[in-house]
Amino acid sequence: MKKKSLVGLGVLLALASSGVFADVVLKSATEVEGTWKLDHTKVSATAKESLPREDTWVFKNGKLTIQHIPREGTYYDQPPVNYEIVEGKLKVSLVGGSRFELYTVVEKTATNMVLKGKFGSYSYYVKK
Numbered sequence: 001m002k003k004k005s006l007v008g009l010g011v012l013l014a015l016a017s018s019g020v021f022a023d024v025v026l027k028s029a030t031e032v033e034g035t036w037k038l039d040h041t042k043v044s045a046t047a048k049e050s051l052p053r054e055d056t057w058v059f060k061n062g063k064l065t066i067q068h069i070p071r072e073g074t075y076y077d078q079p080p081v082n083y084e085i086v087e088g089k090l091k092v093s094l095v096g097g098s099r100f101e102l103y104t105v106v107e108k109t110a111t112n113m114v115l116k117g118k119f120g121s122y123s124y125y126v127k128k
Contacts, residue, residue, distance in 0.1 A: 023116075024105040025088030032083075032090060032105075033059045036113060036125040045106075045122055056128065059083065064092055090115065 026032065036057045040050040054075075058065045063080040081093040090103040106122065107114040113125040 023088075024108045026085045026090060026105055027088070029059070029062055029083065029085050031085075031108070032113070035059075035128040037128050039124045039126050041124070042122045044120055045116075047122075050124075053123075057125065
């Protein structure tokens, strides 16, 4: 009988805690509009090491422009690409093709945003 109670308690705790870490479901593209400084990235949410970043993402009128991307001692801006909200997630077209990246919004406030890429990497943004 004790085993069943412990299993039930474990299931209840798992269900209760899953709501705490729920992803943010976007309703429209205007929720991400603006200029966001990409502060750092991590390979996973629990990774201790982070990679500092210098680029800035500008979301405006359904277009995303990534600016100030470091490369070989200089910086460049990526041409604008389309973005849209699909099933509550951020879908960003890739330059030069029909492929896209799909991001889950893990956290979003007026000044901070955390995106999770399809392969589990996390990107941490600060609104400019």
